[in-house]
Structures are given as C-alpha cells and as structure tokens.
Amino acid sequence: MKDWDQMSEKEQLLQYISDEHKRAYGMRPRGDFYNNRTVEQLRVDLDELNAYANEQYEIEKAREVERLEEFEANLVKLMHCGAKSRMEALRWIVESSEDAQTDPSYFMYLNGFSEWTNDAAKYLLQDIITINRQLSKVA
16 A cells, blocks of 8 residues: 555545545445546546535534434423423433443434534433433442
C-alpha cells in the first residue's frame, strides 16, 4: 500500500470517492466504474457524492430527533397511565429493559437515537444512568 503522498491525484480521488460512497450508501462502490473516469470526472463525482452524503446525514439526524420526540411522548403517555413524573415513567421503562440497565447507549440506539442526537438525548442518558444507580442501590 502506498503512502498518501506517493499516490497520484486519481488514486487519491478514488480513495475519497470510496469513503464518500460508503458514507452516502453504507457500502463501498463495487466494480471498476470509477477507475475508468478521468480526474475531472472524478472531481465532479466526488462533489456529487459529498453533497448526497451530507443530505443523507441531515435526513438521518432529523429522523433521530423524531424518534427521540416519540420516546419522550411515550413517557408522557405513561404519566397519563399512572406515573407520577417523567422520571418515574422512565424508571418503569428502564426496569423493563435489560438493555437500558446494562448498556444505556445501546438502549438508545435500539430506540433510534443516540446521546449525540441533541442535548435532550444527553440529558436522557444521564437520567437513565441515574435510575440505574438508584436501582443498583436497591438491589
């Protein structure tokens, strides 16, 4: 494998395109389509892939926010079903989920968002950790 500085501009562009293709579509490009392109064509391809990957990233981030809002709405529903507070509703969920107890970040991932989605998600993670600490003291 060559060092970056030893690669031609075309080889560097092909590497960038491979990375952007993976970011945009979740997999590296197959076949030799890009190998047969000129440097100028590769630059255009890279710009297009980068724009598409950025668009997909923004769409996914918006979906994560929606899923977090749905999760929070479910906490409100539990409050209508008898939970005295948001924390109690969240505690019910944590108590019923082994994933929430053993790996809160993975639990969030399973629900379609992460602690990096926004500040509300970071606070939710901290709330889950707090509940887990309380549960471990009781046990």
